[in-house]
Amino acid sequence: xxxxxxxxxxxxxxxxxxxxxxxxxxxxASHAAVxxxxxxxxxxxxxxxxxxxxxxxxxxxxxGIDLEGLQMVPGxxxxxxxxxxxxxxxxxxxxxxxxxxxxxxxxxPPAQRSTPFVLLANIAPSLQSHVLDQMKRPKFVAAxxxxxxxxxxxxxxxxxxxxxxxxxxxxxxxxxxAQTDNVFVALKKIHQLGPRYVIIKKGEHGSILSSAAGLFxxxxxxxxxxxxxxxxxxxxxxxxxxxxxxxKGSVDSNLRRAMIYGxxxxxxxxxxxxxxxxxxxxxxxxxxRVKELEKMTKF
Amino acid sequence: xxxxxxxxxxxxxxxxxxxxxxxxxxxxASHAAVxxxxxxxxxxxxxxxxxxxxxxxxxxxxxGIDLEGLQMVPGxxxxxxxxxxxxxxxxxxxxxxxxxxxxxxxxxPPAQRSTPFVLLANIAPSLQSHVLDQMKRPKFVAAxxxxxxxxxxxxxxxxxxxxxxxxxxxxxxxxxxAQTDNVFVALKKIHQLGPRYVIIKKGEHGSILSSAAGLFxxxxxxxxxxxxxxxxxxxxxxxxxxxxxxxKGSVDSNLRRAMIYGxxxxxxxxxxxxxxxxxxxxxxxxxxRVKELEKMTKF
Numbered sequence: 001x002x003x004x005x006x007x008x009x010x011x012x013x014x015x016x017x018x019x020x021x022x023x024x025x026x027x028x029a030s031h032a033a034v035x036x037x038x039x040x041x042x043x044x045x046x047x048x049x050x051x052x053x054x055x056x057x058x059x060x061x062x063x064g065i066d067l068e069g070l071q072m073v074p075g076x077x078x079x080x081x082x083x084x085x086x087x088x089x090x091x092x093x094x095x096x097x098x099x100x101x102x103x104x105x106x107x108x109p110p111a112q113r114s115t116p117f118v119l120l121a122n123i124a125p126s127l128q129s130h131v132l133d134q135m136k137r138p139k140f141v142a143a144x145x146x147x148x149x150x151x152x153x154x155x156x157x158x159x160x161x162x163x164x165x166x167x168x169x170x171x172x173x174x175x176x177x178a179q180t181d182n183v184f185v186a187l188k189k190i191h192q193l194g195p196r197y198v199i200i201k202k203g204e205h206g207s208i209l210s211s212a213a214g215l216f217x218x219x220x221x222x223x224x225x226x227x228x229x230x231x232x233x234x235x236x237x238x239x240x241x242x243x244x245x246x247x248k249g250s251v252d253s254n255l256r257r258a259m260i261y262g263x264x265x266x267x268x269x270x271x272x273x274x275x276x277x278x279x280x281x282x283x284x285x286x287x288x289r290v291k292e293l294e295k296m297t298k299f
Numbered sequence: 300x301x302x303x304x305x306x307x308x309x310x311x312x313x314x315x316x317x318x319x320x321x322x323x324x325x326x327x328a329s330h331a332a333v334x335x336x337x338x339x340x341x342x343x344x345x346x347x348x349x350x351x352x353x354x355x356x357x358x359x360x361x362x363g364i365d366l367e368g369l370q371m372v373p374g375x376x377x378x379x380x381x382x383x384x385x386x387x388x389x390x391x392x393x394x395x396x397x398x399x400x401x402x403x404x405x406x407x408p409p410a411q412r413s414t415p416f417v418l419l420a421n422i423a424p425s426l427q428s429h430v431l432d433q434m435k436r437p438k439f440v441a442a443x444x445x446x447x448x449x450x451x452x453x454x455x456x457x458x459x460x461x462x463x464x465x466x467x468x469x470x471x472x473x474x475x476x477a478q479t480d481n482v483f484v485a486l487k488k489i490h491q492l493g494p495r496y497v498i499i500k501k502g503e504h505g506s507i508l509s510s511a512a513g514l515f516x517x518x519x520x521x522x523x524x525x526x527x528x529x530x531x532x533x534x535x536x537x538x539x540x541x542x543x544x545x546x547k548g549s550v551d552s553n554l555r556r557a558m559i560y561g562x563x564x565x566x567x568x569x570x571x572x573x574x575x576x577x578x579x580x581x582x583x584x585x586x587x588r589v590k591e592l593e594k595m596t597k598f
Binding site: 086087088182184185188202205206208214215216217219222223224225226256257259260293294296297298299 | 522598
């Protein structure tokens, strides 16, 4: 089984109180694809410009990521720059240059249209829907989002929610979407919009899954040092969908453990700039932390 | 086995966006004692004035709480009034009248000086130490605190930390005490100040235990409706210490489960003003929610 991942592929410039790093490999699809690649074959759908460094193409390939659906077109790769405050929780965008992303239309290679697992990582919901239009009866579809789309593309997002199995969003987005302060009330309202499974990401406080089987409260992996949290949420959904794609049995019986794998992938992401740390680990490093989380949550 | 609980006994007036309730039974010791009473015999140490309603004495008695150490003296009972904002997370104090609390010195009845479990609920650390001065080799001592003491009585608090087994504080207090933004770094620093066990309370995000055995990440019990969070932290430590007092075996093997009982006690506390909800439940209601939390955290 393999997983198809669509999202943004970008060059990120990230400033923290301690360092500044230009032109890192970034974007929701890059983080998600690298995290998923530890578990299952990944097919990446995205777009980059002529300036996209060859070393990043090599990095994707090193992770066995299928690049047939990665368009390389004239123009500049999507660039984002942001800055973190001292506590690493508050981030502000310094600049966004869409480049080739502005006219991006995802096109799925024919051979990929029947991929069983689909992760619609964070991009405009109309593009996420456009990917689904090209798919043949996928087994399981998950979508991530961001506050921007709640502000400027709510109609598109509501259309998308009727077509997916799992919706992933963070706690402030959930409150905004459901117009309530309480995340458990929000979960119920979001189910009514379509998805059978809803996951609320709470960063360092873990995540919560809601489904017909009830709630699952998942921890975050504890980190004494956070270098750069950019892409942690994307790594979470990537790791989770990668594990889910690889696991035998029903989604219902695997999703909880998949979230733990996602939490570990997110933690590794936070320990380096861009994908610097995530691309230097092995599956065994992930397994070790999953076992640690098992110990840390048993009672 | 029984547990001795010292702390404040107060009359609280609490305003929320939806209601206002005057002269509720409140104070750290009241909330903790009621929560602990579901598990083990409780001996309450505190002070009230002549205006303390008889119905609250009856309420303590209904919970089998030993009041021999509750001083009833001329003057007014400690009164606190506060107001919650819409999201129920931000609270501001409207007024504090110390009354008889201003000159309170806890005095332990001789028969209570060898109580095995001791909970120093939130009061001035000098008073918490004064209770320990009167104890004969307790088996296990836990102390809670609040930001006020970090601001005005740090010396006293540091003295106390050398004499207790378990220190409980919330995440912002932990960051302040250890002067770091990272709670896991804070935990290490707080151990160096004395306590073998440290618990960081994170409200709706659960709690974290640190000990020689490693970390334990405990969930909060999910609530779709919070009526009044006042006393939730006190109920957490009360329920936890009550369970710990009643459980067979070592503290090490019982403390994780004790935190789950504490989380459930805290949730019930949030579902009513003052102790309104907590005093209307039975042990079976607690057990039901503990089982639910077991299901919600297994993977």
